[in-house]
Amino acid sequence: MDEVKYAEDLMVGDVIDLGSHTVGEAEMVDFSTVWDPQDSHLDAEAAAHGYFGGLIASGVHTIAVYQRLAVLGAYRHWSVIGARGLRDVRFLRPVRPGDVLTGLMVIDGVELDDRGRGLVTTTGQLADAQGRDVFSLLTEVYLHRRP
Numbered sequence: 001m002d003e004v005k006y007a008e009d010l011m012v013g014d015v016i017d018l019g020s021h022t023v024g025e026a027e028m029v030d031f032s033t034v035w036d037p038q039d040s041h042l043d044a045e046a047a048a049h050g051y052f053g054g055l056i057a058s059g060v061h062t063i064a065v066y067q068r069l070a071v072l073g074a075y076r077h078w079s080v081i082g083a084r085g086l087r088d089v090r091f092l093r094p095v096r097p098g099d100v101l102t103g104l105m106v107i108d109g110v111e112l113d114d115r116g117r118g119l120v121t122t123t124g125q126l127a128d129a130q131g132r133d134v135f136s137l138l139t140e141v142y143l144h145r146r147p
Helices: 023-034 043-047 059-073
Strands: 015-022 082-092 100-112 117-127 132-146
Touching: 015 059, 023 059, 059 082, 059 100, 059 117, 059 132, 100 132
Parallel strands: none
Antiparallel strands: 015 100, 082 132, 100 117, 117 132
């Protein structure tokens, strides 16, 4: 594992590749069965006659995919205290079964305080295999400062 990064190690403008995740149909249906049981996420036949013309992932599932990629690609290497918030969550394009989503994170701000921590603000996005953005958000995460 790489050296742990503290708040002051992150620089505004840093771009972090978060890797990719393929969203399978079974995963979409399983997630939505528990967390967002709407026909557009669960029932292929009903979804085919709906607004999107087929199954789409739940927005909550899309957030979960981003979170997984953010943890694996960044947060597990950082000295994270916890999140302060998510803002400006945007669902830009439907996520379909089989879509390969690639995550990207940009460091927008690092504010150090006198309590031994820093607030790191990021812009995150997911894009499909064609490079089209499907999701974006702003996050605020507290990190420890160097001891």
